[in-house]
Amino acid sequence: MLAYLLGRLAAGAVAIALLTVVVHALLAATAGDPLVALLGPTVRQLPLEQQARLRAEAGLDRPWARQAADHLAGVLRGDLGTSRRSGRPVTAELRDRLPATAALALAALPLALALGLAVGTATAAAARSWLDTLLSGLLLVGTAVPAYWTGLLLVLAFSLTLGWLPSSGGGGARHLLLPALTLGLAAAAPLARITRSSLLDALAEPHVVAARARGLSGAQVLWRHGLRNAWVPILTVAGLDLGRMLGGAVFVEAVFAWPGVGLLMVDAIAARDAPLVQGVVLVGAATVLALSLIVDLAYLRLDPRVRYR
Amino acid sequence: MAFRRCVAVATWLVATLTSLALGQVLVTALPLNPTSLDPHRAIEGYSFMVTNQLYDTLLRLGEGGAIEPGLAQAWSRPEPTVLRLELRQGVRFHDGRPLDAEAVAASLRRLADPATGSRGAFLVAAIDDIVIVDDLTLDLISDPPFVPLLANLTFPATAIVPPGAGPELARAPIGTGPFRFGAWRDGDAVELVADPDYWGGPPPLAGVRFRVIPERAAQLIAFRAGDLQLIHDVPPDAFLALEGAPGIELVRYPSDRTSYLEFNVQHPILRDARVRRAMAHAIDAPLLVAALFRDLALPPGGPLAPLVRYALNEPDPYPYDPERARALLREAGAEGARLHIDLATDGDLDDVAQVLQAALNAVGLRVELRVNEFPAFFELTTSEGAELSVGFWGSDTLDPDFMLSIALHSREIGGNNGSRYAEAEFDALLELGAATEDGAERAAVYRAAQLRVMADLPMLPLYHHVGTYAKRAELTGERVVASSFQLDLRAARLASTEGGAGGR
Amino acid sequence: MTAPISARRRGRRLHPSGATGAALLVALLLASLLAPWLAPRAPTEIDLQRRLAPPSAAEPLGTDELGRSTLARVLYGGRASLLVAVAAVLAAALGGATLGALAGAAPGRLDAALMRLVDALLICPPLLLALAIIGALGPGLWHAAIALALVELPVFARLTRSVVIVTRDLPFVEAAVASGAGRARVLARHVLPAAVGALTVQASLTAGFVVTALAGISFLGLGVQPPTPDWGDMLARARTHLLTAPWLMLAPGAAVTAAVLGCNLLGDALRDALGSPAARG
Secondary structure: OHHHHHHHHHHHHHHHHHHHHHHHHHHHHOOOOHHHHHHOHHHHHOOHHHHHHHHHHOOOOOOHHHHHHHHHHHHHHOOOOEOOOOOOEHHHHHHHHHHHHHHHHHHHHHHHHHHHHHHHHHHHHOOOOHHHHHHHHHHHHHHHOOHHHHHHHHHHHHHHHOOOOOOOOOOOHHHHHHHHHHHHHHHHHHHHHHHHHHHHHHHOOHHHHHHHHOOOOHHHHHHHHHHHHHHHHHHHHHHHHHHHHHHHHHHHHHHHOOOOHHHHHHHHHHOOOHHHHHHHHHHHHHHHHHHHHHHHHHHHHHOOOOOOO | OHHHHHHHHHHHHHHHHHHHHOOOEEEEEEOOOOOOOOOOOOOOHHHHHHHHHHOOOOEEEOHHHOEEEOOEEEEEEEEOOEEEEEEOOOOEOOOOOEOOHHHHHHHHHHHHOHHHOOOOHHHHOOOOEEEEEEOOEEEEEOOOOOOOHHHHOOOHHHOOOOOOOOHHHHOOOOOOOOEEEEEEEOOOEEEEEEOOOOOOOOOOOOEEEEEEOOOHHHHHHHHHOOOOOEEEOOOHHHHHHHOOOOOEEEEEEEEEEEEEEEEOOOOOOOOOHHHHHHHHHHOOHHHHHHHHHOOOEEOOOOOOOOOOOOOOOOOOOOOOOHHHHHHHHHHHOOOOOEEEEEEEOOOOOHHHHHHHHHHHHHOOOEEEEEEEOHHHHHHHHHOOOOOEEEEEEEOOOOOHHHHHHHHHOHHHEOOOEOOOOOOHHHHHHHHHHHHOOOOHHHHHHHHHHHHHHHHHOOEEEEEEEEEEEEEEOOEEOOEEOEOOOOEEOOOOEEOOOOOOOOOO | OOOOOOOOOOOOOOOHHHHHHHHHHHHHHHHHHOHHHHOOOOOOOOOHHHOOOOOOOOOOOOEOOOOOEHHHHHHHHHHHHHHHHHHHHHHHHHHHHHHHHHHHHOOHHHHHHHHHHHHHHHOOOHHHHHHHHHHHHOOOHHHHHHHHHHHHHHHHHHHHHHHHHHHHOOHHHHHHHHOOOOHHHHHHHHHHHHHHHHHHHHHHHHHHHHHHHHHHHHHOOOOOOOOOOOHHHHHHHHHHOOOOOHHHHHHHHHHHHHHHHHHHHHHHHHHHHHOOOOOOO
């Protein structure tokens, strides 16, 4: 088991390294004059030898393959370079913003799970009734609604019309509520759908039908045979969707000016801050890798039937 | 590292508790996270809004552009090439070090040093040498004499920093200003605490919190809810929505900003002055102002805002006349010409650019918009391939030299002179104006220069901004001169409403 | 990420919802193509005297901050938000299929190298990677489309590769190759039909994400340039006027939702009907 996980970790690390190099190359190829990006446009008014000296000091005159290799070596050491627009280390910028995004994700997760599982279970239990049709319809629409629209609608309802909650900014629970609600709703819909379909699959298995015939109540069947067998695909999809959910966080942070990593990425792109963009991509990939490993670990612990080569 | 963080948290805690106990904290908004709290590295107005509370400049701008004492309490010109500054006594930086002539000299040198990478270096570029006369007196030598230097020293980028300050100043600012640095929660808020030892007397406010709120709409909502006591640059629609609301005061002030349509005068099509004049006639400036800004902008009276010394302030020589525009384009053979208007993503000029595009297309041109983030925008508009662009300039020192030199002197081509305007006579006028003391002669020089700009049209002034801010009635004593970042909170106070800190 | 999924399909009938989805999509596409005839006026026509007007008989969706017709902008907006998104998905599908077919038919080393690249692209959350590519190329509608196409390409590559690998090992294919028929021709004749089904399902499912992402990128200000109408850009502008004209954000948001709903309905129905093991999203 351990060997398998280590193997996955290694493969993931290789993938991240390759990604880092690819993104670095892309950003370097399209950067324009990196000296201008570093010191501002007025640097071009300096005499040319001074520009050359500044360029050499910053290591900008080496071939890009060398710069890419150095960057990768730096990443392994934990040095992600310096942000162009603020002059601080990228690691410091990321460290300042990660807690906010983590708080948002952690606040949204229980909501998504609770709502998704509840609604999914309800529709599976009420299969083919009017309730099912209604809820399924709502779920379909809910999956299709973009997170940024949900956010705006919530702001309109709760901030502008009712004036209960602030519409933006970082801060405590009051400020976290609407963004977490938005992200949670966005993540709940796909979860509900997969819960419903895998529950229906599980409930149609012969031994379950037999159990019903033997007189077990609907709720007991649902729990003992339904959910306990259905959690595998639910977990798979939840894990897969987490990657997309992290993307959704960017939109939510933008709507609510929540000062997390997503908003940092948007600012970094606006400022053509290549090291910062690379840093965020790295963090995103590392997070997805970590989460997928956790999901795999969960399989190992929770399902005795699952074995890995 | 962890220790420093503890200290920062502790300082913040103390600051908050102190403010709860003693006085009120003013909460206001910034449109973006400041990039640096080092005045020599800050670029944007909103960064300067914060640094202006932490640092002092040698001189200050007063009403109508008058020069007032700052860290320098008196100044004189023993000779035309010498500006002698006498510093205030007993001023200390927030870390306890004294302010003296050596410190001021070091700070000015740091500003001018290319290694610092300051965009404000040009403000003191005319200083050839600094001579320390005594502990509190220094001479700034400029040969030939540079009259605008006095006004330049009011600009926030020239603020005085402690000797030996390095890049760490960006996140850990130390100045001589009325407020000390408390904490900076990146992307969220900057906290400042009143300095009880401030040379001008302890500020009535206990502190200032600058919250980063990018969306104007969000700022307005927070302001209406009472989370903010002050917001700047209120957009026209919102201003009207707030009018008459209880407990809220709206303030309009004369601003030094003007928006322009800039032309690359070396462009194959735009180099023909008839084309530029045609475009001027195609635009209905009064309608644009009335529709988009109501009374929060003024129709153009010349290249410089009316607040600026020696501003032209005369009727528009190119009134709205689409027929004349079409005729001129025909004469120049430029009908159907394809052009781009470049625009930076600041958002506020978005609507203006679209109206301009529609107006120019209505007289037979084919104009498209190109929006870019500021670095790319700057590259595009300062290269040889530049075409049209919309932007604004602030004459932040209220001296006519500031904007005319940066934007239109030929030495700035490739830098800030995106129009690539190079007229030897015009350059000579600017240089003469910079070397002439204020008076009738200087006024005549700048009148001639501005008339030349309106004749040649390297840039077409569209409208002059009217500055706005909104505040809660409990806030008094604040001062804003000419520009939102020149926010003076030394004498500001918040009358307590029901007691307790004034911010959430 | 491999996990044993209960592959038991319950053989659901082709839902009428699939047809609804297709109909919805077609309607939106037609509306954007026929916009010149359906819109009351040009979407870029500015009328400064009638800014931020609420819905009325002449303008059922009101006007925006420059007096332009919201209805016209929603109709024309489909061109940027929907048509371009569809183009991006097609590009991703074609590019990915080519890459995947190459990898599946190629010798081990090349296959492994290509798959390493694909894995590297898949490990990053797709929107973040798309944003990074836009960071490199600069903002713009087509840059955003290219970015999204690149980001979704790996999924199609993986899918095609699996189909190719499964097909090439089939006995009759090996027999055909052994009897002298060109490998490429054989694969094309037998792989193509199998792959098209799976690719179509995947394309419909991906389209939903791409529409949302493309409009979202414009919402962030990194996509379409003014004055081109676009649903995401309209939402961003509506936001500035949330206080004074809250109705402005309803139509563009509803349009995006409808488009994504159509794609999802169609994709789900196709997947159920064809019983293909395409990955979700």
